[in-house]
Amino acid sequence: MIIIKPHHLVDIITDFGAGITDPEPHPYGHAVHSVTREILANPDVELGMEWGADDICRPCRHNLEGLCDDVIDTSYRPAAPKSKREWNLLLDRRWSERLGLRPDERLTAREFCARLRDRAGDVSDIYRELPGDRIATRQANLELGVRKLLEKPAKA
Ligand code: SF4
Numbered sequence: 001m002i003i004i005k006p007h008h009l010v011d012i013i014t015d016f017g018a019g020i021t022d023p024e025p026h027p028y029g030h031a032v033h034s035v036t037r038e039i040l041a042n043p044d045v046e047l048g049m050e051w052g053a054d055d056i057c058r059p060c061r062h063n064l065e066g067l068c069d070d071v072i073d074t075s076y077r078p079a080a081p082k083s084k085r086e087w088n089l090l091l092d093r094r095w096s097e098r099l100g101l102r103p104d105e106r107l108t109a110r111e112f113c114a115r116l117r118d119r120a121g122d123v124s125d126i127y128r129e130l131p132g133d134r135i136a137t138r139q140a141n142l143e144l145g146v147r148k149l150l151e152k153p154a155k156a
Contacts, residue, residue: 001045001046001047001048001106002035002038002039002045002046002047002048002055003047003048003050003054003055004035004047004048004049004050004054004055004056005049005050005051005054005056005088005092006049006091006092006095006096006099006101007088007091007092007095008032008035008054008056009039009047009109009112010095010116010142011032012032012035012036012039013113013116013142013145013146013149014138014141014142014145015036015141015145016036016040016145016148016149017140017141017142017143017144017145017146017147017148018141018144018145020036021036021040022036022037023036028060028061028062028070029059029060029061030056030057030059030060030062030063031055031056031057031058031059031060032056035055035056039109040149040152041155042109042155043108043109043110043113043149043150043152043154043155044108044109044110044154044155045108045109046106046107046108047106047107047108047109047112048104048105048106049096049101049102049103049104049105049106049107050103050104051089051092051093051096051103052066053066053067053068062084067085068083068084068085068088069085070084070085071083071084072084072087076130076131076134077129077130077131078129079128079129080129091126091127094125094126095126098119098120098121098126099112099115099116099119099120100115100119101115109149110149110150110152113146113149113150114150116142116146117146117147117150120142120146122139123135123138123139123142124139
């Protein structure tokens with residue numbers, strides 16, 4: 001099972017919609033690349049929803065005993081909190097409310113995508129601190145990523 005924050009999974013699906021299927025390892029040492037690979041190779045992999053440090057954060061250099069000490073670039077989103085931990089929590093709370101997710105809930109990536117298809121709707125409120133053009137790109141890529149992942153055959 002992969003332990004993952006809702007917004008991390010949304011980002012992976014959004015990147016998939018943008019054509020990113022095999023990201024390079026990040027200098028932070030986090031596990032976006034390996035978790036992306038695992039989910040895209042098997043959309044029926046079981047996931048556990050987590051609001052704190054997840055399997056992506058586990059090897060990250062900014063994960064200090066379960067707490068992220070990183071900051072975000074607020075130059076294009078001045079209303080967002082500088083602390084990445086606070087920003088992440090904001091996004092995870094919004095996504096959880098939108099999708100009806102509970103902490104520790106288990107579901108597959110395909111089931112998560114079906115929920116996105118049925119309940120995500122207009123994401124501009126979730127990313128309200130971002131400029132409109134970035135939200136529009138996210139919306140389009142997310143919708144495409146959801147469609148592509150739902151079309152993936154089950155792993156043989
Ligand atoms: S949220 Fe923080 S700890 Fe987790 S991967 Fe991102 S930078 Fe690293």
